[in-house]
Each structure stands twice: as C-alpha cells, then as structure tokens.
Amino acid sequence: MPKVARLHAILWGVFSVGGFIAAFLLPVLIYIVGIAYPLGLWPISGQDPTTSILNHHHLGTLFLFVTVAGSLYHGIYRFQSTLTELGLARAKRALEALGYLIVIVGILAVAYYLLMLNPGVLSLP
C-alpha cells in the first residue's frame, strides 16, 4: 500500500521556502555587504552593514540567520537533485552526507556568530 511520505513533504516545503529566501533575500544581503559597503554606498558611516543590521533590531539577526540558513538548506536540496540527475547512484549517499554535514556546520556557525555579536537576542522580546 502506498503511504504519504510526510518527512519528504516537509523537507520539500522547507526547500521551497529556502528557495524563496535565496531568491529574494540573498541578493539584498549580497548587495549590502558585497557591493554597497565596499563601494562606499552604505549610508551609515563608521559601521559595517552586518553590525548595523544586528544593532538596529532583533529582526536584523533573524534576517541574517534565515537568509544564510535558508539558502544553505536550499542549496543542499538542489545539490541532491543534481546528484540524482547525474545518475551518481553509488556516490550519492556519501556526497549527500558530506553536503548535509557542511550545511549543518554552516547553520550552527552562523547561529553562533550571530549570538556572539548580539547576545541580547536570547532575551527576546
């Protein structure tokens, strides 16, 4: 009897939302950090964009975390699809495991980094 793959469905939902985030929020972050700030277009003098975002509001911390974590998860899910399309059945499991390890380390690292920069976020609201 066929059975609904609920975990697959939820993971796909997260991937889908991650794609939305990667498409809409990541370009904003890249523009602020990679283009506007180095070219002197960032309007707040004496403070780098990341610090400004974190200092301004707790939502800034959330924005940075969601953007990086969502994009990383979207990336690994898409990487899995690419492995399927390439027909790498044998290497797929090992490469997937490696990819997920990188993503988990990346998400934990960004969470740690943001908490170190803005410890007040834990005492919300």
Added chain:
Amino acid sequence: MSQDIATIRVTRYRPEKDGKPYFQDYKVPYRKDMVVLDALNYIKANLDGTLTYRWSCRMGVCGSCGANVDGVPKLTCASFLHEFKGRTIKVEPLTHFPVIKDLVVNMDDFMHKLVEIKPWIIREKESPPEEGEYRQSAEELERYDQFSSCINCMLCYSACPVYGLNEKFLGPAATALAYRYIEDSRDQGKAVRFPIVHEIEGVWECTLVGECSVVCPKGVDPMLAIQKTKILGATNALKSLVMPRGGGK
C-alpha cells in the same frame, strides 16, 4: 508539387533475430506536406514491409506514433520532413522503455501507472441519475482543463531523465492526470490519490528538469502539475504536524 528525397535512418530490432538494435537507411521521396509518419508508411508499403511501428489517427490525437525524431521525443505525425531538409532523419524508439520490435516499445509500466492513479471521478456516494448532473462552473473547469488534454503519448516519460534512472517514479503524465482529478470539483477521491502521488516514488522524485513540459505535443504542463501536487503534499504534511487530529486530510 515538387518532390525531394529524404534519408530516413530507422532503428531496427527484431529480438528473435538481432542481438542488438541497428540502424537501417531508407530513401523516401517527399512533398512539403509530408510528415515522418508518412515516410514510415511509405517505407512499409514500398521498401520494407517488415518495419514495425505504432500509429493510428495521423492527426495528433491518439498519441500512438511517438518516437525519438532526430533525438527528440515527438509525434511522428506532427514532424514535417521538410524541417530536416539536407539532413539524415534519425527515427528511434522512445527512450526509457523496453523495445518489443523496431519502433514499438513496451507500454506496460506506463499503463500500470495510469490505472494506479485511478483516472476517473471518485464519489463518496454516487447519486442516482434522476438527481441530475454534478455541475461545475467555468472557473472550476479552468483549474484542471489543460491537464485533461493529455493523450498518453509517453513523450514526457521519454524526455524525463529521472524516469530513466528510476522506473518506479510515477512520472509526468500520470501525475498530471492525477492532478486533473484532484483539482476537479466533482471528485472526492483525494484521500485515495494522495498516498499514491505523495509517496516517496511519487512527486518527490521529480527534480524539476522540465523537459516533460517542453516535449508535450498538446501543451500540457506536467511539471506544473507535479509542483502543485508537491505544494498540496507539503501543506498537508505541515497541517498534520500542527494539527495531528484532523489536519492534513
């Protein structure tokens, strides 16, 4: 009307005789209004009566004359010879299906999948005809209309690399047809179809290549049907997570 000569390179394979498939070339005179299927019929009638292929309506409706024409899954009745002028036209059986003979492939797996998704209107309780029709508005029809245009030609399966790698994958046409009934306001069979389309080998295997929608000769967009079915699955799964009793049905 003037005539040109086309070179048709056809895959030949007779399992009882041949160890493996091989190509055979035929010279076919053609006019501007002739299609690849006409060329195959010419070969069969005049050059080689042993050539085997499927066809029926010759007008893009029956879906039986699909083949790889010049490497692309197409209906041979809708592929004009003059479009390949100056080139040898390679005609091969649809990929990802076992070949029975020449251009004829075994459709059993596809037929099984079609039946599996229950392509008919399911009602919890059938009303007697005296109570009238199950009425539907134009907007309700619009939701599934394009998906009901599928002619089961299997070109989408031949174009799908995921089906080529995993034949358990439900695939484009069967999912599009399932979605056609899921979206039909008269249908009450979601509880029966969801486990079929939302199982691991159902829509989740799709990696969004999109070739199924590119090759469809009837303008059906199976990739869209798969994506919409995925959204339904993800929404239901989240609902069942948040509301374990009664959510996600």
